[in-house]
Each structure stands twice: as C-alpha cells, then as structure tokens.
Amino acid sequence: MIITNVHMVLEDEIVKGSVELENGVIKSMSDTLSQLPQAYDGENGWLMPGLIELHTDNLEKYFTPRPEVDWPPFSAMSAHDAQLIGSGITTVLDAVALGDYREGGRRQENLDHLIDTVIESHKRGVNRAEHFLHLRCEVPHETTVGMFERYANLPEVHLVSLMDHAPGQRQFVNVQKYRDYYQGKYKFSDEQMLAFEKEQVARSQQWSAANRAEITRQCRERNIPMASHDDATIEHVQESKDLGMVIAEFPTTIEAAKTSHEMGLKVMMGAPNVVRGGSHSGNVAAHELASLGVLDILSSDYYPGSLLDALFQLADDERNDLDLPQATKLATINPAQALQLNDRGVIAEGKRADLLLAHHLHDHTYVTRVWRQGKQVF
Template identity: 60%
Template sequence: MIINNVKLVLEKEVIAGSLEMRDGFIASFSETRSQQPGALDGEGAFLLPGLVELHTDNLDKFFTPRPKVDWPAHSAMSSHDALMIASGITTVLDAIGVGDVRDGGHRLDNLSKMIDAIRDSNRKGVNRADHLLHLRCELPHASTLPLFEALMSTPELALVSLMDHSPGQRQYVSLEKYRQYFQGKYHLNDQQMDEFEREQLTLAEAWSQPNRLAIAARCREQQITLASHDDATVAHVEESFAVGSTIAEFPTQLEAARASRHRGMQVLMGAPNIVRGGSHSGNVAAWELASQGMLDILSSDYYPASLLDAAFLLAADDRNGLNLPQAIALVTCNPARAIGLDDRGVIAEGRRADLVLAHTEHGHPHIRHVWAKGRQVY
C-alpha cells in the first residue's frame, strides 16, 4: 500500500513525500509523490509513527465502569482497544495495579480476569493495537509481593513500576492534597480519613522497603524493565537507581528529575500535565522539564487522547525548544526503546508499519487513519 502526499515525521526532520508499506513493514519512503493510481491521498496531513503508551489505567475503567459494576471481559477489552487506536496508540502497556491503597488490592482472580482478557484477545487476533502488560506494584501491603510473584511470568509483561502512595511523601508531600484526594475518592468523613491515614503509615513502615527490594530483585532476575514512581528527592532517586530502575515515572520535583537524568534514567511525565498546563497535584510541570531538556517520554496516564495532543502542544510552544520530530519522539521511539521494542516507533525501512495520519487544520491534531502492522485499523 502507498500513502501519498503526506508530511513524513522522521526522527530528525519532516519531509513532504510518500510511503510504501508491504507485508506489515515499511518498504520505502520518498520525498516525491507516487504516480501509482491506487495510492491513498494523504491530503498533506502528517504521517507519524504509531504512538507507544507505557502507562495507562484505561483498561480498568472499562472493566469497572461504575463502583460495584463488573463488565464482561470481552466487551471491556474491545472497547478499550478501540479507544487506544482512535487515539493513535498502536502499542500499549496496559497498567494493572497490584496492591491498592484502600484494601490491599484486587485479589488474584480480579487481576487475572484483566490479564486473561489481554492474553485471550491477543491470541485470537481481535485486538487492533499491540497490547502488553505493565504491573504497578503498590508497595505498602502484605499482599503485594505474593500477587506479583503469581503474575511475574506472564509472557506479555514488559514493565514493572514500584509505587508508594502513603501520606507525607512522594506524590503526597502535602497532607492536605492527600486528604483531599482520598476523602473524595473513598467518600470518607474526617474521622474515617484520620484512621485511613494512620493505617497507611503503619502499612508503609512494615512493607514498603521489603517489597521494594524483593520485587526489584525478581525483575533483575527475569530482565524485566523496572520503573520508579513519583520520586520527589535525590534520596528517592538514589534508592530507585540502586534497585535497578531505568525509567523514572512522574518525578514530582525538579531536583528528582535532574537526579534521574544524572543516573541515566529516562524521565517519563504525564501528557495530561502538558495539556492542562501543569500538574493536578501541584507537582513540577512537564513543560518545565521539557524546557530544560529533562523530558524523555510522555504517557497518557488517565486520558488516552492527551498523548498526541501533548506532542503537538510541545512542538508549538517556543519555551520548550522542541521541534516536531523531537516532540513526536517522546510518544513513539523513546518509549519503544525504553522497553526494548526496537522494531517500531520510527518511520524507517524495515520497521513495523504502525502509522498515524493526522492533520492540524483546525488548530488541534485530528486523526484520519491508523495502520497497525500495515493493516488499516481506523
């Protein structure tokens, strides 16, 4: 198949031309228009590599669309996959929480239900995006390590992150923000919130460090990519680096991002942070890290469409010093390489034909078509 009359976003430049894909891979691209009568006219839109998402909680929203509502797995997975593709995401690491700040986390049967849906739909070939697994391990719980050990041999597992959402540190240095978030989430009165806060501190003291060391050791043994989460200080970063983290997810302070880069870790920030103009938790703004050359990867986190929007916003903002290829790299080749997927994320001969055709005629990126391994899926 040939896509004609497009602006190809390459690793270092944008060129006008055409692209040919064959057998699921990019066969060639050129700075000239194809004369083949069957070529698809891209009408001057941008042709990008398919987006690569390392951390999205989106799947859980479809399995539990409302409290105490369990949705059928095949329908939940299909709806989630459709939203990923409609957002231009052709490779997605579905983030599933192991250990929960409220009650010790989903039991193994609930976790297995979501993982089985990913594996079953992959096996049947009904997914349009390439779905892999990201296990988000909430450290301050007795159940976290046993649950992780039961799931760590899942073939689709590509990333593990170590999280600690206990009060007074990392994302929740501000106890006021902590109380505001969890009282709203769990509908707790002041007395219940006081008890919840004490309980989380007790759990963190007992389990955070033992679980951190044990899970990190299993990841090193199995050569699973490890990420930190919400590091706020240089000490946090040193702790994350010492156990083998290579990705720094959502550092909350500038000094933590700087220390992560010093240690050679890839700094990942939320695309919603870019779209909204700052962090909803009052932490460091992603655009500030971009302006200082300390941003490597963007993740849509809780809003899939933010990934493409954020890349174009960064490229359009002179504060960041990023051109369009550099901004697109944050959502394509950089995340792909961070987890060892070297067959995608760039427009180059021999790479997977995961592609997104998008225009900006109305001031925002709008997706017209998406291809996954050379097959048009949107």
C-alpha cells in the same frame, strides 16, 4: 501499499513525500509524491509513528464503568482498544495494580479478569493495538510480593513499576492534596480519612523497603525493565538507579527529574499534565521539564487522547526547544528504546509499519487513519 502526499515525521526532520509498506514493515520512503492511482492520498496530513503507551489504567474504566457495575470483559476490552487506536496508540502496556491500598477495592476483584482478558484477546487476534502488561506494585502491602510472583513469568509482562502512595512523601508530600484526592475518590468522612492515613503510613513503614528490595531483585533475575514512581529527592533517585530502574515515572520535583535524567533513567511524565498545564497533585509541571531538556517519555496515564495533543502542544510551546520530530520521540522511539522494542517507534526502512495519520482542523489535531503492521485498523 503506498501512502502519499503526507508530511512524514521522521526521527530528526519532516519530509513531504510518500512511504511504501510491504509485509507489515516500511519498505521504502521517498521525498516525492506517488503518481500511482492505487496510492492512498494522505491529503497533506502528518504521518507519524504509531504512539507507544507505557502506563495507562484506562481499561479499568471499562471493566467498572460505574461503582458496583461490572462490564463483560471482552466487551470492555474491545471498547478500551478502540479508544486507544482512535488516539493513535498502536502499542500499549495496560497497567494493573498489585497490592490493593484499600480493602475490598474493585481493582483487586477485577485483577485476574483484566490480565486474562488482555492475554486472551491478543491470542484471539481481535485487538487493533498490540497490548502488553505493566505490573504496578504498591509496595506498602503484605500481599504485593506474592501477587507479583503470581504474574511475573507471563511473557506479556514488559514493565514493572514500584510505588508508595503513603501520605507525606513522594507524590503526596502535601498531605492536604492527599486528603483532597482520596476523600474525593472514596467519599471518606474526615474521621475515615484520618484512619486511612494512619493505616497507609503504618503499612509503608512495615512493608515498603523489604517489598521494594525483593521485587527489584526478582525483576533483575527475569530481565524485566523497571520503573520508579514519584521520586522526589536525590536519595530516591540514587536508590532507583542502584536497584536497576530504567524509567523514572512522574518524578515530583525538578531536582529528582534532573538527577534521573543525568543518571540515565528515562524521565516519564503524564500527557494530561502537559495538556492541563500542570500536575493535579501540585507537583512539577511537565512543560518545566521539557524546557530544561530532561523530559524523555510521555504517557497518556488516565486519558488516552491526551498523548497526541501533548506532542503538538509541546512542539508549539515557545518555552522549550522541541520541534515536532523531537516532541514525537517522547511517545514513540524513546519508550520503544526503554523497553528494547527495537522494531518500532520510528518511520524508517525495515521498521514496523505502525503509523498514524493526523490532520489539524479547527484548532485541533485529529487522528484520521491508523495502521498497525501495515494493516489499516482505524
């Protein structure tokens, strides 16, 4: 098929013209408009590579849409998949948490259902986006290594991240922010909150270092890409580099982000951070890192629609030097390269025909069409 009358967002420029798709890949591109009557008219929209999402727990919301409510797995997966495709995301790593930091947590109960559903829905060919797995390892827990070993050999695992959410460090250097977040999430009383804090600090001191070392050792053996999480200091970053991390997820300080970037780790921040203008945890704002030239990857995190919005917002932000092709790389070729998914992430001959068409209407950018491997899926 041919898509014509579009602004193609290429790796380093925008070209008005047409693109031809064949057998699931991009066959050719032209800077002229097609005159063939069967060509699809993109109506002057933006044709961009399909977005690549490395870290979202959005699927959990569909498995447990309300507290104590479990939803049928394939219905949940279908709704999640539709939301991602409708946001222009054609490749996604569904993040699942290993090592529950709250006894009896719904995450733990749903874990096998989540993983099995991601894998089986792919086998059935019913997903519109391509789904892989991201194992989020909560290192301050006695069960984390065993749980990691249970799933680490699945071929769908494309990324492992290691995190420690204990109060007083990394994401929650500000303990009051920690209390606000968890009391709001779990409805703890002040007394319950203090007991929870004490427990998390003790678990971190007992388990984090040993679990971090063992999981990273096994990832290196299996050649699974790894990401740090919430690094805050140069020491954190140096440790991450020494352990073999390739991505720095959500560094909490400018110092950590700059050091990560300099050491070759791809710095990933949340697209909601861009859209909202800052971090909900009170940490560094993504637009600050963009202005310093040390922002490499964006993730929609908890809100899929934020990813495309953030790309256009960064491209329009006079505080940085990003144009639209440069901003687009943050959610396309950069995450693809970090995971060695070298067949996608850019509009170029021979690459996968994973594409989105967007139009700017009434001060907002809308996804109007999506193709995965040349097949229209939205």
